[in-house]
Amino acid sequence: MSTASREIQLAARPHGEPKPTDFRLAEVELPDPGPGELLVRNTFMSVDPYMRGRMNDTKSYVPPFQLDRPLDGGAVGEVVVSNAEGLAPGDVVLHQLGWRDHAVLPGAHTRKVEADGLSESAFLGVLGMPGLTAYVGLLDIAGLREGDVVFVSGAAGAVGSLVGQIARLRGNTVIGSAGSPEKVAHLVDDLGFDAAFNYKDGPVAGQLAAAAPDGIDVYFDNVGGEHLEAALGALNRNGRVALCGAISVYNATEPPAGIRNLALAIGKRLTLRGFIVSDHFDRLPALHAEIGPALRDGRVTFRETIVEGLDQAPQAFIDLLRGGNVGKMLVKL
Amino acid sequence: MSTASREIQLAARPHGEPKPTDFRLAEVELPDPGPGELLVRNTFMSVDPYMRGRMNDTKSYVPPFQLDRPLDGGAVGEVVVSNAEGLAPGDVVLHQLGWRDHAVLPGAHTRKVEADGLSESAFLGVLGMPGLTAYVGLLDIAGLREGDVVFVSGAAGAVGSLVGQIARLRGNTVIGSAGSPEKVAHLVDDLGFDAAFNYKDGPVAGQLAAAAPDGIDVYFDNVGGEHLEAALGALNRNGRVALCGAISVYNATEPPAGIRNLALAIGKRLTLRGFIVSDHFDRLPALHAEIGPALRDGRVTFRETIVEGLDQAPQAFIDLLRGGNVGKMLVKL
Numbered sequence: 001m002s003t004a005s006r007e008i009q010l011a012a013r014p015h016g017e018p019k020p021t022d023f024r025l026a027e028v029e030l031p032d033p034g035p036g037e038l039l040v041r042n043t044f045m046s047v048d049p050y051m052r053g054r055m056n057d058t059k060s061y062v063p064p065f066q067l068d069r070p071l072d073g074g075a076v077g078e079v080v081v082s083n084a085e086g087l088a089p090g091d092v093v094l095h096q097l098g099w100r101d102h103a104v105l106p107g108a109h110t111r112k113v114e115a116d117g118l119s120e121s122a123f124l125g126v127l128g129m130p131g132l133t134a135y136v137g138l139l140d141i142a143g144l145r146e147g148d149v150v151f152v153s154g155a156a157g158a159v160g161s162l163v164g165q166i167a168r169l170r171g172n173t174v175i176g177s178a179g180s181p182e183k184v185a186h187l188v189d190d191l192g193f194d195a196a197f198n199y200k201d202g203p204v205a206g207q208l209a210a211a212a213p214d215g216i217d218v219y220f221d222n223v224g225g226e227h228l229e230a231a232l233g234a235l236n237r238n239g240r241v242a243l244c245g246a247i248s249v250y251n252a253t254e255p256p257a258g259i260r261n262l263a264l265a266i267g268k269r270l271t272l273r274g275f276i277v278s279d280h281f282d283r284l285p286a287l288h289a290e291i292g293p294a295l296r297d298g299r300v301t302f303r304e305t306i307v308e309g310l311d312q313a314p315q316a317f318i319d320l321l322r323g324g325n326v327g328k329m330l331v332k333l
Numbered sequence: 334m335s336t337a338s339r340e341i342q343l344a345a346r347p348h349g350e351p352k353p354t355d356f357r358l359a360e361v362e363l364p365d366p367g368p369g370e371l372l373v374r375n376t377f378m379s380v381d382p383y384m385r386g387r388m389n390d391t392k393s394y395v396p397p398f399q400l401d402r403p404l405d406g407g408a409v410g411e412v413v414v415s416n417a418e419g420l421a422p423g424d425v426v427l428h429q430l431g432w433r434d435h436a437v438l439p440g441a442h443t444r445k446v447e448a449d450g451l452s453e454s455a456f457l458g459v460l461g462m463p464g465l466t467a468y469v470g471l472l473d474i475a476g477l478r479e480g481d482v483v484f485v486s487g488a489a490g491a492v493g494s495l496v497g498q499i500a501r502l503r504g505n506t507v508i509g510s511a512g513s514p515e516k517v518a519h520l521v522d523d524l525g526f527d528a529a530f531n532y533k534d535g536p537v538a539g540q541l542a543a544a545a546p547d548g549i550d551v552y553f554d555n556v557g558g559e560h561l562e563a564a565l566g567a568l569n570r571n572g573r574v575a576l577c578g579a580i581s582v583y584n585a586t587e588p589p590a591g592i593r594n595l596a597l598a599i600g601k602r603l604t605l606r607g608f609i610v611s612d613h614f615d616r617l618p619a620l621h622a623e624i625g626p627a628l629r630d631g632r633v634t635f636r637e638t639i640v641e642g643l644d645q646a647p648q649a650f651i652d653l654l655r656g657g658n659v660g661k662m663l664v665k666l
Contacts, residue, residue: 224595224596228595243595243596243598243599244599245599246596246599256593256596257591257593258590258591258592258593258595259591259592259593259595260589260590260591260592262557262561262576262591262592262595262605263557263576263579263589264607265576265605265606265607266576266577266578266579266607266608266609267607267609268607269606269607269608269609269612270606270607271604271605271606271607272595272598272604272605272606273598273602273603273604273605274597274598274599274600274601274602274603274604275599275602276599276600276602279602
């Protein structure tokens with residue numbers, strides 16, 4: 001008794017910005033779960049900027065997606081059939097087989113989550129990979145210290161909005177940049193950022209200098225490019241940069257213009273450090289211990305942009321790369 | 334009874350590459366040394382790439398040189414008159430008032446050196462600031478580990494040649510780049526580099542890939558620009574870059590082209606760290622303890638390019654920026 005499911009496949013490798021025709025919705029039959037396996041009905045799936053890199057046929061830190069095969073990525077779902085010890089129908093699990101309605105996979109490749117009053121979607125966002133990215137990048141990679149002035153780009157996104165809130169929780173000053181007046185207002189009014197600006201309003205360097213007249217000590221980089229140059233200019237001596245993402249160049253079809261002022265790192269004694277969240281899953285308990293309570297008592301909040309239906313997932317991903325989300329971008333299945 | 338001396342003054346701020354007319358040889362009368370002061374006859378003075386930055390009227394980590402005032406920098410000399418406790422005529426001291434035949438300065442601003450069989454010029458090179466730069470950059474900033482493959486640019490210079498030799502002493506594989514066939518031969522034949530190439534022979538990325546087929550783990554950057562891009566491409570996961578200098582852009586009159594592949598630092602988990610040697614003088618005893626014996630028994634060697642006479646100092650500096658030196662560039666006074 002196989003199960004009918006639907007999945008999104010990669011129909012063509014995008015050139016520059018992805019188009020709807022780069023994706024294909026396919027109807028498939030799933031085999032019954034074997035020993036140790038589960039059948040899961042997915043309830044939410046994540047679209048994330050890093051997936052753009054996997055659509056290119058280039059060597060990277062994760063293997064590329066294959067043409068005519070389903071995409072994958074973070075998802076939560078409900079167990080329908082379980083042949084896995086410790087998991088029963090009705091349990092909610094986090095796993096990596098998103099971009100599909102149903103998944104058959106080993107129970108060992110899932111993690112059971114206890115929502116405990118929170119939406120299960122939180123485990124794809126603030127308590128999941130984006131949250132851990134923010135936590136590790138700010139605390140471990142950039143080494144946040146008392147008194148640091150923190151600047152984060154992509155600040156209204158899933159990662160950036162938590163970077164800012166963790167820094168505020170720790171008593172640091174936080175400046176964010178985002179791409180619309182609504183996002184800027186959200187940062188200051190809802191998330192408690194000390195200052196924020198719309199990078200489309202003018203050169204980033206000038207806006208950052210106005211927002212941080214005494215310079216910055218930490219830059220959490222989600223975008224690269226002009227933002228990174230501006231941050232290098234604004235960083236104080238012994239400043240630190242967590243290199244997390246470069247969304248500004250993910251769709252680039254030509255080599256980007258380049259960072260022209262990296263030599264400032266010498267005289268300013270700057271440290272720039274790249275990282276990948278999957279190296280740091282050991283920090284997940286610390287994230288949950290610090291941010292879980294802050295979420296439940298309202299000191300940390302998060303927004304989600306939720307799109308309905310698997311058929312809308314490609315457009316949700318395209319919109320994400322255009323900045324069409326506030327907070328975590330999700331597809332409800 | 335004043336003392337007649339000569340000094341090199343900054344006559345004009347260089348635009349791009351310095352010209353002889355940017356400098357002026359002036360005859361001056363020095364006052365007698367006051368209480369606690371010395372009269373020193375300089376025997377060697379140093380010309381260093383970082384001095385080019387001080388000739389611009391821009392804020393940097395050291396204040397700019399002043400127009401119509403003498404330049405300064407590292408020098409060694411012999412005490413002629415001493416009003417300072419613990420120093421006597423005939424003692425050899427290291428100090429910062431180079432670019433002049435004689436200097437009057439507080440004894441507390443000098444450091445007495447015991448050459449102990451080595452040329453006193455060594456204290457301006459392998460046992461001085463360039464040596465400490467190599468030592469700290471490789472061991473503390475880049476965090477050299479067993480098995481690391483090290484790449485150093487400007488490898489035939491005062492800093493680079495010691496970077497390579499320290500790495501070899503520690504048992505690491507070392508690749509160097511330099512700007513002439515003679516320098517490349519010197520690196521391999523005299524200094525024990527495992528491989529070296531002439532960056533003028535073709536794109537750095539291709540030459541580096543051929544010299545380091547399994548990639549590199551540490552890059553000691555003396556030049557910036559194309560070398561840094563090539564190194565980012567060749568660095569293995571968890572690689573480290575010590576950002577020490579950017580001689581390729583010191584004479585630049587327009588913004589440099591920029592580093593286009595810095596986003597590689599994310600997936601490769603790279604760390605790039607800038608540093609200034611003057612923050613690390615506490616490591617001088619460790620440098621002397623490790624490198625002094627290696628110098629005396631020949632495991633470490635160094636070359637000097639020595640120019641004679643204060644009037645030749647400006648040309649020596651101009652030649653240094655053009656790569657006209659092998660090893661430490663000095664002026665004998």
